[in-house]
Each structure stands twice: as structure tokens, then as C-alpha cells.
Amino acid sequence: MSTAFGGILSFIASFAIMASIYAIFSMGLNVHWGYTGLLNYGIAGFFALGAYASALVTSRLPTGELAHYVKQAFGLGLPFLVGIAAGAVAAGIIAAIVGLLTLRLSEGYLAISTIGIAESIRIFFNNESWLANGPQGLIGIKQPLRGIVQPASYPFIYLVIVLIFLLIIYVAVERGIRSPWGRVLRAIREDEIMASADGKNVFFFKLQSLVFGAMIMGVGGALYAHYSAAIQPGVFEPLFGTFIIWTMLTLGGTGNNKGAIIGAFIVWALWSWSTFLIMKIVPAGFETRAPYIRYVLIGVLLVLILLKKPKGIVGEERTVSRY
Amino acid sequence: MIELTVYGIVLGSIIALGSVGLTLIWGITDLFNCAHGDQITFGAYIALLFSTMFSRIGALGSPVGPFSFGWGVLIAFVPSIVISAIVAIAIDRWVYRPMRKSGAHFIAAFIASIGVAWALRGVIYIIWGADFHFYAEGLRPALQLPLGIRMRVDEFFIVGLAWASVAAVYIFLNVTKMGKALRALADNPGLARIAGINTERMIAWAWGIAGALIAIAGVLYGIETQLRPEMGWIFLLPLFAAIILGGKGSITGALAGGLVLGVAQQVSTLWLTPTYKPAVAFMIMILVLVFRPRGIFGRRQAT
Amino acid sequence: MKILSVENVVSGYGSMEVLHGFSMDVEKGQIVTVLGPNGSGKTTLLRTVFGEVNPREGKVFFKEKEIGGLPPEQVARIGISYVPQEHNIFPSLTVQENLEMGAFIRVDDWRPRMNDVYGFFPDLTGRKKSRAGELSGGMRQMLAIGRALMLNPEMLLLDEPSTGLAPFLVNQIFEKIVALNQQGVTIVLVEQNAQALRCAHKAYILEGGEKKAEGNAQDLMKDAEIGKHYLGR
Numbered sequence: 001m002s003t004a005f006g007g008i009l010s011f012i013a014s015f016a017i018m019a020s021i022y023a024i025f026s027m028g029l030n031v032h033w034g035y036t037g038l039l040n041y042g043i044a045g046f047f048a049l050g051a052y053a054s055a056l057v058t059s060r061l062p063t064g065e066l067a068h069y070v071k072q073a074f075g076l077g078l079p080f081l082v083g084i085a086a087g088a089v090a091a092g093i094i095a096a097i098v099g100l101l102t103l104r105l106s107e108g109y110l111a112i113s114t115i116g117i118a119e120s121i122r123i124f125f126n127n128e129s130w131l132a133n134g135p136q137g138l139i140g141i142k143q144p145l146r147g148i149v150q151p152a153s154y155p156f157i158y159l160v161i162v163l164i165f166l167l168i169i170y171v172a173v174e175r176g177i178r179s180p181w182g183r184v185l186r187a188i189r190e191d192e193i194m195a196s197a198d199g200k201n202v203f204f205f206k207l208q209s210l211v212f213g214a215m216i217m218g219v220g221g222a223l224y225a226h227y228s229a230a231i232q233p234g235v236f237e238p239l240f241g242t243f244i245i246w247t248m249l250t251l252g253g254t255g256n257n258k259g260a261i262i263g264a265f266i267v268w269a270l271w272s273w274s275t276f277l278i279m280k281i282v283p284a285g286f287e288t289r290a291p292y293i294r295y296v297l298i299g300v301l302l303v304l305i306l307l308k309k310p311k312g313i314v315g316e317e318r319t320v321s322r323y
Numbered sequence: 324m325i326e327l328t329v330y331g332i333v334l335g336s337i338i339a340l341g342s343v344g345l346t347l348i349w350g351i352t353d354l355f356n357c358a359h360g361d362q363i364t365f366g367a368y369i370a371l372l373f374s375t376m377f378s379r380i381g382a383l384g385s386p387v388g389p390f391s392f393g394w395g396v397l398i399a400f401v402p403s404i405v406i407s408a409i410v411a412i413a414i415d416r417w418v419y420r421p422m423r424k425s426g427a428h429f430i431a432a433f434i435a436s437i438g439v440a441w442a443l444r445g446v447i448y449i450i451w452g453a454d455f456h457f458y459a460e461g462l463r464p465a466l467q468l469p470l471g472i473r474m475r476v477d478e479f480f481i482v483g484l485a486w487a488s489v490a491a492v493y494i495f496l497n498v499t500k501m502g503k504a505l506r507a508l509a510d511n512p513g514l515a516r517i518a519g520i521n522t523e524r525m526i527a528w529a530w531g532i533a534g535a536l537i538a539i540a541g542v543l544y545g546i547e548t549q550l551r552p553e554m555g556w557i558f559l560l561p562l563f564a565a566i567i568l569g570g571k572g573s574i575t576g577a578l579a580g581g582l583v584l585g586v587a588q589q590v591s592t593l594w595l596t597p598t599y600k601p602a603v604a605f606m607i608m609i610l611v612l613v614f615r616p617r618g619i620f621g622r623r624q625a626t
Numbered sequence: 627m628k629i630l631s632v633e634n635v636v637s638g639y640g641s642m643e644v645l646h647g648f649s650m651d652v653e654k655g656q657i658v659t660v661l662g663p664n665g666s667g668k669t670t671l672l673r674t675v676f677g678e679v680n681p682r683e684g685k686v687f688f689k690e691k692e693i694g695g696l697p698p699e700q701v702a703r704i705g706i707s708y709v710p711q712e713h714n715i716f717p718s719l720t721v722q723e724n725l726e727m728g729a730f731i732r733v734d735d736w737r738p739r740m741n742d743v744y745g746f747f748p749d750l751t752g753r754k755k756s757r758a759g760e761l762s763g764g765m766r767q768m769l770a771i772g773r774a775l776m777l778n779p780e781m782l783l784l785d786e787p788s789t790g791l792a793p794f795l796v797n798q799i800f801e802k803i804v805a806l807n808q809q810g811v812t813i814v815l816v817e818q819n820a821q822a823l824r825c826a827h828k829a830y831i832l833e834g835g836e837k838k839a840e841g842n843a844q845d846l847m848k849d850a851e852i853g854k855h856y857l858g859r
Contacts, residue, residue, distance in 0.1 A: 039430065101609065107430060108355050109612050112563045116605030119560065127596050238556075243437055250434065289452055295445025302438030303418055306431050500730065503719065507727045510716040517676070517710065518773070519702030519731040 006152070013155035019268040020162045021223050025245045026252065026260035027173050028216035034255035035177055036209040037189035039107050042098075042114030044241025045121040046214045049094055050087030050221025051231050052125060052132050058083035058142045058226075072138070073131045080144035084165075084222045091218025092211045094121075099207040118242060126233040137232030141225050162223055166261070169216055173257055176212070185209050239295070244271070247302045253311060270297070326472050327589040333478045335585020336485035337547065340540035341558060342565040342577035343489050344533035350509035350572020351529050353429045354419060358440040359537065359562055360555030365443055366407040366534075367541030367550050368451055374399035374458060389476045391463040392546055403538040411534030412527050414439055420523065440556075447552045456550040458542075481543045488539050492532060493574050505529055509572045560601045561588065564608035570621025579619060583607070628690070629654040629781055629812050630675070635684035635694075637674045644670040646835040647684065652781075652814060652828075657807050659815040659822040659843065662832035668816040669711060671832070672783045675814070676708040677701040688781070703731060707779035711786045714770035717759030721750055724758050724769055728776030736776060743772045746802070764795040768802070781812040788819045800825045823847040 025043060032038040061075035078086075102113045126135055145157050176182050184205050187195040196202045225231050235241070244267060252263020274297060278290045345359050356362075378395030386393050418439060419432050465475045496502035508515045508525050516522055544554065561584045568583060569576025587607060588600040595603070611618060630652040638644040644667045652658045662668050673679045675686055677698045686694040693701060698708075716724050725743060729736035744751045747768040753761065758769055767787055774782060784803070788796040796819065804825045807813050815822055823829055826843040839846060 039433075101613065105612050105616070108433065109567070109616070111433065112355060112567075113605075113609060113612065115563075116560055116601070116608060120602040120605055123598055123602050127598055239441065243441065246434060246437070289449050292445045292448035295448065296442045297445075299438040299440070299442025299445060303435050303442070306427075306435045306438070307418070307421055310427065310431055500726070503723050503726060504730055507716045507719055507723075510718050511713055514710070514713060514716060515727070516698050517678075517702065517708050518727055519699050519777070520727070521699055 010152065010155055013159045015268070015272055017155060017159050017162050017227055018272070019265045020159070020166045021220050021227065022245060022248060022268050023261040023264035024166055024169055024220035024223065025217055026248045026264045027169055027257055028213040028220065029245055029249050030255065030257060030260045031173060031176075031185075031209055031213035031216065034249065034260070035182065035189060036185045036206060037107070037192075038103075038206060038210060038213075039111035040114050040210070040213070041111045041242055041246075042116075042118035042121075043217055043245050044236045044238055045114075045118035046091040046095065046217035047221040047224070047241045048118075048121055048125060048233070048236035049090045050218030051225035051236070052138075052221075053090035053218070054083035054087040054222030055138045055141045055225045055231060056132060057086040059138065059140070070136075070138070071129050071133050080142060080226065083142070083226070084219055087218040087222030087225075088215040089218070091221070092215040095211045095214030096207065099210040103203055103206045103210065115238070115242075118236075118238070122233050122236050125236075135233060137230060137235075139230040141229045141231070143226055143229055158227055162227075165219060165223060169219065170257060170261070173216070177257075181205075181208075239298075243302075244298065247298055247305070250302065250305050250310075267298075267301075270301070324590065324593065325470055327592065328586050329472050329474060331586030331589035332582060333474075333482055333547065333585070334589065335582035336482045337540055337543050337581075338558065338561050338565055338585050339489060339578045339581025340485050340536050340543070341562045342569065342581045343492055343574055344536035344540075345562055346566040346569060346572055346574065346577040347492075347505070347509075347529055348533050349566060351505060351512075352415075352419065352423070352432075352526060354432050354436065355563065357433065357436040357559065358414070358443060360557070360559035361440045361443040361447070362407065362411060362534070362537045362555070363541040363544065363558060364447055364550075364552060364555030365410065365541070366403050366538035367545040367554070368447055368456075369406050370396065370399040370403035370538070370542045370545070371451075371456055371458065371550055372399075373402045386459070389464055390480055391475070391477050392459045396458045396542070396546070400539065400542055403542060404535045407538035407541075408531040408534030411530040411537065415526065415530045420526075444552055444556070451552070453552060456545075458545055458550075477546055481547055484539065485543060488536060489574070489578050492536065495532075496574060501525075501528060557601065560608070561585075561604040564604040564611075566618075567608050567616075568611050568618050570618030573618070573620035576618055576620035627654045628652065629688065630814065631685075631687040631690075632671070632675065633685045633687070635671075635674055635681045635686060637670060637679050637681045637684075639670075639679070643682070644835050645674065648832065648835070648837055649684075650830050650837070650840070652812060654780075654812055655807070655810065656827040657803065657813045657815060657825055658828045658830070659817055659826035660830045660832050661817055661820065661822065663818060666832045667835040668818075668832055669785055670835075672708060672785050672814070672816055675701075676706060676783060702777065705780040706783065707774035707777050707781070708783040709770050709774045709785060709787065711789055715758040715761075715766055715773065717757065719758055720755050721758055721761070721769055722754045724773050725776055728773035732777065739776055739778060743775050746775070746806070747772050763790050764792075764798065767791065767795075767799060771802070771806075775806075775811075779811065781814065782806070784813060784815045786817055786819075787815070788817065788821070796821060820847070 025047065029040060029043060032040040056072060056074060057076050057078050058080060059075045060077040061072055062070045098117055102110055105113060125132055128134065132138055144161065146154060149157060184195065188202055188205060192202055248263040248267040249260055251267060252261070253259025271294060274294055275291060278293050341359060341363055345356060348354055348356055374395040377398050378393050387397055418435050422432050422435065463475050463477060465473055467473055496506055504515070504520055504525055505528065508520065508522060512522060565580030565584045566577055569580035584604055584607065588603050591600065591603040628651050632648060632650045634647045634649050635645055636643060636647050648671060660668055660671060670679060674681050677696045677700070681694045685692055688704065688706065716727060719727065725740055729739065749765060750768060750772060753765065758766065761769060771787065787799050791799065800821060803813060803815065815826065823843045823846060829841065829843040829846045830837060831839040
């Protein structure tokens with residue numbers, strides 16, 4: 001394998017890993033918004049919780065010299081899969097608490113509340129250094145199966161791991177949505193009043209949906225942590241942690257899992273390749289500002305999608321259940 | 324504690340300026356404008372553009388009386404207000420109005436406003452970069468007041484102008500025909516249409532007013548602290564909390580809400596690190612939503 | 627002169643068709659009532675005339691000019707005023723401000739007209755500064771009609787003005803409607819309450835989006851068949 005070709009493959013692998021992780025987030029959002037009509041603008045919060053939980057659970061408490069620089073509340077040194085599970089559980093628990101507080105609120109209020117929650121989580125991790133080293137964050141997060149291949153080829157291994165999770169989650173969500181449980185969720189999105197008239201405890205179903213979707217996002221966050229091997233609170237900010245995912249789902253098709261995945265790949269492609277392109281065409285001296293062109297692009301893209309094709313590229317699925 | 328409260332009133336007055344505009348839009352178009360914060364940032368930077376231009380013209384660079392900023396900044400209020408208003412009306416015309424016309428769910432406009440926020444912020448970053456800017460370099464004169472309070476002279480101007488602006492809007496809404504029509508529109512848009520009122524033109528007026536308030540808020544905040552591209556985003560949670568506290572469409576509510584948020588955030592630093600301030604705003608918002616969703620002055624919504 | 631002419635109008639909302647080809651004529655100066663049960667299309671009829679809904683088929687003529695498809699803002703300017711059944715006042719505005727809003731599109735002095743309206747509904751004079759949302763049902767209805775009168779309309783469209791009112795208030799409202807008509811205002815009154823027949827000149831019966839009967843109001847009132855089927859007697 002020539003290094004140039006290998007380089008391109010590596011680039012594609014890295015791209016695909018991030019795109020897949022974002023696809024997982026999108027599917028989680030799809031459960032919330034696409035299927036149940038919950039306006040979750042706090043994805044970054046569940047993202048962070050998943051990442052931090054997994055990182056803390058799988059790493060060991062720093063000893064000796066390192067302990068001066070890195071402060072951690074705990075470190076259990078448990079295996080990768082336990083970390084992923086921990087990520088899901090942490091996100092799920094917080095989602096349950098959040099849900100109990102806010103799910104009775106109407107949509108707009110729910111949206112703003114979730115923004116606040118995500119920000120609060122980020123601020124919390126940032127300030128409480130004893131928990132996870134504050135602004136500097138955690139480094140050296142365990143990467144599974146690292147020793148098997150040469151470092152340069154590791155992305156391929158991780159890509160396979162991520163794709164497996166992507167597949168599992170896809171199947172889980174598809175199954176879930178075609179089940180009687182899923183039909184209630186859809187009914188709630190269509191017309192909450194009628195759903196509750198049918199005798200369903202709307203609140204309880206919304207809560208389940210919130211927790212389920214959040215756990216998916218927790219898995220995504222954990223996968224991210226182990227991929228980048230280092231996380232800080234600054235990563236989980238609204239643009240990367242929440243709004244880019246909304247753009248992905250809106251573009252790909254709300255209410256459609258395949259759309260969620262496609263949207264993630266397209267938007268992530270636009271995002272990473274536009275950096276590349278912009279760097280090429282931008283005049284000297286403007287380099288520091290060039291990345292911000294992406295803000296404009298994503299913002300305009302989102303607005304255009306909403307104006308022209310609110311149902312997204314793939315569109316909402318017409319039939320959900322086999323029945 | 325008193326000093327924090329005073330400082331909280333100063334910041335709260337600026338928040339109130341933003342809240343009044345935001346609640347006006349919310350009352351009339353049902354939109355939680357997520358771009359409000361970034362529009363405030365934009366207003367501040369436009370003023371910077373003009374004030375740097377004006378300040379190069381001889382005496383305009385020198386400070387106005389006892390304040391820290393120069394005549395250039397004062398004059399820059401005008402173009403900032405005009406441009407902010409135009410930008411606000413334009414955004415509505417091209418983004419939110421088509422959605423109203425096509426009967427889109429109000430969520431679409433909400434999400435779109437987030438897109439607008441990002442695009443606007445990107446533009447600011449591109450034109451001005453990520454560094455801090457100031458309206459005036461140099462000293463910021465302060466006064467020693469009784470009760471051990473230390474206030475900057477600028478802050479009297481800030482509070483004065485903020486309250487005057489809010490009062491002006493209040494008077495406009497209650498005394499002028501156009502203002503009453505805006506209130507009518509917020510009350511019952513269908514009936515306003517039936518009465519023959521051109522609702523789209525009214526909405527444009529509302530955005531114009533909101534744009535003016537946005538500009539003033541931006542410049543005042545820039546005078547109080549500094550300009551940086553993220554400054555508006557930091558505002559957003561307190562703004563939302565303030566309008567929810569004050570009640571949908573209520574100007575007095577927005578003023579009260581802004582002040583409460585300002586004071587609460589400052590006083591919270593007695594016990595919490597300052598970076599927790601947005602979390603404080605969020606806490607207040609959640610409390611209001613759980614216990615009294617219509618806010619202090621809001622009416623029970625018929626949905 | 628035929629001030630209003632509805633010819634075979636078909637209209638509805640989205641995929642739902644409510645009026646299946648309705649026709650009616652109103653002579654200038656008349657009170658015409660359209661009676662029908664809930665869901666028969668009465669409100670849709672008024673909304674179609676006023677321009678809130680566009681007719682899918684058929685035509686609407688006002689003073690012999692076609693107005694089907696005109697938006698409400700324009701219809702309000704040609705001499706028609708509409709009082710919807712619900713949400714027909716501005717609740718957080720005062721009584722005075724409600725009337726001012728009624729006159730919003732007038733370019734001339736509306737003060738004399740406002741005095742007329744207060745004269746017509748004297749109960750409102752004592753509550754000029756009250757918030758409209760705090761008024762009782764009967765006063766609210768009067769204010770709603772008063773708001774519509776501020777434009778000096780030639781024709782008034784009233785959607786179930788007796789809704790939710792106690793019987794003696796219902797009589798009061800109908801008396802006011804007759805008095806209004808005597809001042810020269812043509813009135814199209816849509817109602818569920820058969821009492822409306824007593825003050826009307828002409829009546830139509832509307833059920834399921836179709837015309838079931840038409841004729842002189844007094845005759846219809848005496849007709850036993852009509853009474854049995856449509857008026858619950």
C-alpha cells in the first residue's frame with residue numbers, strides 16, 4: 001500500500017468514523033424529535049455525559065507525577081464496552097431527571113430548557129475540576145484493540161467498531177419504532193390530545209422516548225471519547241454538540257432513520273471538506289478567520305432546508321408499522 | 324452585596340433592552356428568536372465600525388464629558404440603530420415571513436432562527452475576527468458613591484439610556500395608533516386582519532423597533548464590557564429567562580424580568596463561580612416554567 | 627338592489643369540503659338569516675364571503691362586483707364588516723382601544739362614529755377604560771359588534787351573536803340587530819338559534835353544507851315541516 005493511497009484511505013476512515021458517530025446522534029435525535037416530537041436542543045449535554053462517563057469509567061486514577069496535573073473524581077479502569085454502557089446509563093439517568101422536570105412544558109419552552117441544561121452540564125464540568133480536570137479535560141482515554149495493528153492503521157479498526165454500533169442502534173430504533181410502543185410515540189407526535197384521549201399516559205411515553213434517545217446519544221458520546229482519546233468541556237458546545245446534528249436530521253429527513261444517517265454523512269462531508277477547500281482559496285492573512293465561513297454555510301444551509309424542503313432530502317417515512 | 328445588586332441593575336437594564344424587543348416579537352409572531360443575541364452582537368460591531376470611522380475625524384475622538392467613550396461612539400448609535408432595524412426587517416422578510424405564508428409550524432421558524440444566529444456570528448467572526456475590541460481605550464472613570472458603591476460614570480448613561488428606550492417603547496405601544504395596533508396584533512392576529520389591519524406591515528414595524536432596541540443594547544453592552552463575537556450568545560439564556568419570567572408580550576414584564584435576571588446573576592457570584600451565571604439564568608427559567616408558566620405579567624394562555 | 631349574491635359556492639379547508647354549492651341573495655336593507663346546526667358550514671359561508679377562505683367553485687358578488695378571492699384586508703375596505711363567533715375582541719386592550727382598532731383603516735375622523743357606537747350601546751360608555759377581556763359575555767358581544775360598526779359598513783356579517791348568552795341577553799342582542807338594520811345596515815345573520823327568524827326578513831336553512839330551504843322568515847317559522855326537521859320542534 002503506497003503511503004499516498006494509504007493516506008487517502010486513512011482520511012476516509014477518519015471521516016467515516018466521525019460521520020458515523022454523528023449518525024448515531026442523529027438517530028437519537030430522530031427518536032426524540034422525528035418520532036415523538038420532543039424538541040431536544042440539549043444534545044450536547046447527553047453527548048458530554050456519555051463521553052465523560054465512559055472516559056472516567058475506563059481510565060485509571062492518575063498516580064504519581066500525573067496526579068498533580070490531572071484531577072479526576074474516580075477511575076475504574078474497566079473495559080471499553082463497560083465504558084460505552086456507562087455512557088448510555090449516565091445519559092439515560094440525567095434524561096430521566098430532566099424529563100420529570102420539563103416534559104410537561106410545551107414545545108418551545110422545552111427547547112429552551114434543554115439548551116439551558118446542556119449549557120449547565122458543560123459549565124459544571126468546566127468549573128468542577130475535581131470531577132474531570134475542568135477546562136483541561138481528560139487525555140489518554142483508552143482505545144480498544146489498539147495493540148492489534150500499527151498506529152497508522154488503527155482508524156480502520158475503530159471504524160469497524162463504530163459501524164457495528166451504528167448497525168445495532170439502527171436495528172434497535174427501527175424495531176422500536178415499528179413496535180406498538182413506537183406507534184404510540186408517533187401518535188403523540190401527530191396529535192397529543194388524541195393520544196391521551198386513547199388512554200395512553202402521554203407523559204410516561206415521552207419520558208421513555210427521552211431516555212431511549214438520550215442513551216443512544218450517550219453511546220455516541222462515549223464512542224467519540226474513545227476515538228479522540230481526549231475530551232474537554234469546550235468540545236461539547238452548542239454548535240458541534242447540538243445544532244450541527246439538528247442540521248443533519250433536518251436535511252436528511254425528520255422521522256426517517258436512513259435519512260438521519262444520510263444527513264449526518266452529507267453535513268459532515270460539507271463541514272470537513274469545506275475547511276479543506278476554504279483553506280485552499282482563502283487569501284493569506286485570513287487563515288484564522290476562514291473556519292468561520294463554515295458557521296455561515298451551516299446557518300444558511302439550515303435556513304434554506306427549512307424554507308425549501310422542510311421534510312428533508314429523504315423525507316418522512318409514510319408507513320411505520322407493518323400493520 | 325449592595326454593590327453586586329447595583330451592578331446587577333446595570334446589566335439587568337441592558338438585558339431588559341434585549342428582552343423588550345424579544346418579547347415584542349414573541350407576542351406578535353410567536354417566535355423565540357434565537358438570533359436575538361447575535362443580532363445584538365452585530366449591532367455592537369456595526370457601531371464599532373462607524374465609531375472608529377468617526378473618531379478619526381478630529382475632535383470626535385475625544386471623550387464625551389465624563390464618559391469613557393467618544394463622540395464618535397455616540398454618533399455611531401444612529402447608523403447602528405438604522406442598520407440593525409433594516410437587518411431585522413430583512414431577516415423576517417426572507418426567512419420568517421415565507422414560513423408564515425406557507426403556514427409552517429412555528430417550530431420551523433425557531434430552528435431557522437438558530438441558523439440565522441450561526442450565520443450572523445460567522446459573518447462577525449469573518450469581518451472582525453475573534454479578538455476583543457473596545458469602544459474606547461484608556462481609562463474608565465468611576466465614582467465613589469455612598470454605601471461603598473463604586474460605579475463607573477458610564478453606567479449612569481447606560482442605565483439612563485436603557486430605561487429611556489424602554490419607556491419610549493412603552494409609550495409608543497400605549498399612546499400611538501401604530502403601537503395599539505401592535506398590541507392588538509399580539510392579542511388577536513385574526514381579528515386584526517378582519518379589521519383590515521395590514522398584519523405584515525405591522526410585523527415589519529415590530530422588527531424595526533426590536534432592531535433599534537437590539538442596537539442600543541449591543542452598544543451599551545460594548546461600553547460596559549467589551550466586544551467579542553460570542554457576546555450575544557451569552558445573553559441568550561438570560562434573555563429567554565427574562566421574557567418567560569415577564570410573560571409573553573409584556574413590556575413591563577420584560578423590563579422586570581431583565582432586572583431580576585441581571586441582579587440574580589450578579590448576586591449569585593457570592594456563592595458560585597461567575598462562569599455559572601448562565602446556569603443561574605436557566606435555573607430561574609425552569610422555576611418559572613414549573614411553577615408559574617405564564618410569568619409575572621402574562622395572561623393564562625388559551626393555547 | 628342585490629347587495630350580496632352567493633352563487634353555487636363550494637369551499638372548505640384543506641382536503642375537507644364544507645360548502646357543497648350554496649347560493650343565496652341578500653337585498654339591500656334586509657336582515658337575512660342562515661340557520662343551521664353545528665358543522666353545517668355557517669361559519670365557512672361567512673368566512674368565504676369575507677375572504678378568509680377562497681371559494682373553490684362559484685362566485686360571490688358584493689354590489690354586483692365579484693369579490694371571491696379578495697383577502698380580508700380588502701373586503702373590510704369595501705363596506706363589509708365581519709364579527710366572528712369566537713375571539714371577536716382584543717382582550718388586553720380597553721373597550722375604547724378596541725373601538726379605535728375597529729377604526730384603524732379609516733383615514734377620516736372616526737370620533738363622531740365612536741360617539742354613535744357608544745350611543746347605540748350605552749352600557750359600554752361606563753366601561754371605556756376596562757380591559758375587554760374582563761367584560762361579561764353580553765357586553766363583549768356588544769363590543770364585538772361595536773368594533774365592526776366603526777367602519778360604517780353597508781353590510782354586517784354576524785356569526786352566532788347569541789352564543790353563550792342568557793335568554794334575555796339574546797333578546798337584547800336581537801333587538802339591537804333590528805335597530806341597527808333600521809338605520810340602514812344590511813345584516814347577514816348566521817345562527818343556530820331559531821329566534822333569529824323573528825327578526826329576519828328572509829331565511830335560509832343550511833345543513834351539511836347544502837341549502838335545505840329558503841324563503842320568507844315568517845313563513846318558514848310557521849312551516850311545521852321545517853320546524854320538525856331543522857328547528858327541533
